[in-house]
Amino acid sequence: MTENISNCCTDRTVLDKIAAVARNWKGRKDMLIEVLLQAQKLADNAITEDVAEVIAKEMSIPLSTVCNAVSFYAMFSTEKRGKYIIRMCKSAPCHVKGAEDVIKAFEKVLGISCGETTSDGLFTLETCECIGVCDRAPAVMINDEVYGPITPEEVINIITNYRQRREEA
Amino acid sequence: MEETRILLKNIGKINPVSSADYVAAGGYKGLKKAISNPEAIVDIMKDSGLRGRGGAGFPVGLKWSFTKGTPSDQKYIICNADEGEPGTNKDRILMSGDPHSLFEGMAIAGVAVGATKGFIYLRAEYPYLLPILNDAIKDAEAAGFIGKNILGSNLDFEIEIRSGAGAYICGDETALMESIEGKRGEPRYKPPFPGVSGLWGKPTIINNVETLCNVPQIIDKGAEWFRSIGTESCPGTKLFTLSGNINNPGVYEFPMGVNMRTLFKEVGGGCPGGKKLFAVQTGGASGAIINAEMLDMPMDIECCAKAGAVLGAGDLMFIDESINIIDVVENLIEFFVEESCGKCTPCREGNTRLLEFVHKFKDGTAREDDLERLIEIGSFMQVSSLCGLGQASPVPVLSAIKNFPDKFIVKSDERGQN
Incomplete structure (x- = not known):
């Protein structure tokens, strides 16, 4: 499932910010889309693999579940985009x-x-x-x-x- | 022709965030009445004859009665604000200009069936509505209209906004619930229906924004008042979104049964540049495309259906003589190929096949059996797709073939091999 998501290095401070957002919703799978929307704004308008991993870990949900949502909704991109x-x-x-x-x-x-x-x-x-x-x-x-x-x-x-x-x- | 502004009466006249403004304009009276006699609400809604305004037209009182009659420790009210049908933007107008009427409608539904939690599922394409809705919710909570112990009663009703992330399919009620639960927005098999088993398996009422905005005034002024507007089978007003090749595009409110010609000529001002009207797509991207000769049509669910059109959410996209109808049909099917969730085969494969056939008509290579196949596959999709998307997506092309037969030219002398 993750092979479609581009593997790149997101800035550590950005990942930390995303982790902080995701941590607020540990175990709350229903908040995944909200977290993804916020994360994308912080990370070059994309959910890259390292971003998806941080969200999965901090929310305690499987990485495949995160990737599942990312690939479904049109607003999410796996490639970095412009400002x-x-x-x-x-x-x-x-x-x-x-x-x-x-x-x-x-x-x-x-x-x-x-x-x-x-x-x-x-x-x-x-x-x-x-x-x-x-x-x-x-x-x-x-x-x-x-x-x-x-x-x-x-x-x-x-x-x-x-x-x-x-x-x- | 003058509009009948019942739903739009406050738009542009009050500060949308302020509950005080809304109350001064007669708001939250319905909720007060509802709290004084919760038991009566579902019957009033049934008597009013209000039908869902999102496109399907299901009787609202009946829908609510399913949830009311299902005992549960938790019930939910969902407002479907995933207004994704191309050609529709009426709900955006209501939410940006009069959000308290939506909150009041949701709270009344909650009081009626014993639900204490409401969700507004807002499409991601309306991010600029979030501050208005959030501020209005805070204002309503501070004033005691929603939240804990609403209006000093022992009843609670909280409202939370959930954002979509770009998926037309989430306008389907069960797909929307999947999305609120944080999953891919794929429709569920029915039954069970949401009224009995919806969000997180709990009894759930899900209604469109416009539907819910009708509720406060029905409870306040009564079912009889509501039935005095509109038609016998579709009481009340309807918001119509006029788009496409029309001089005055926009959202207008008229009693159900208003004539389409009136909407085109008097309200819309006809086609720009003195061009002739060629076609109208009725009811959004998944609605029927009719020809200009069919324009004299009272706009309610039954009259539209009888005439081969679709009322849907009240969308009318006007197409002038300069537009190639095959090109429009191609655009519409491309939309459904893009938006099909892929869960069921008829929709996933069918839309792709329909597009292949339309390409043949566009480049002039279609044969007689291509036309037969197109109609066969489209008809099959209508009866076998899991949800409304696949059931309705063949409607534009099938109606265009029926109403513009001379545009779907086939090489009739060469029947294909297969």
């Missing part, structure tokens, strides 16, 4: 409003294909299913923020804003 995850909705209401053209614009502006991360580690571009803002289609989520309706022409400004945020940080 900002761009999730472009490709479900039907966005599709008929031209989502594909917006995806192409993101690919062009970022210089990557869907599923890839920019070399500076800032952006990962993904498509996803309905994000529940069909009244603002076509729509995209960048981390927890929603943009819509957006045109291909607006993509460059959105990306520039995020790049500036990093410089200010």
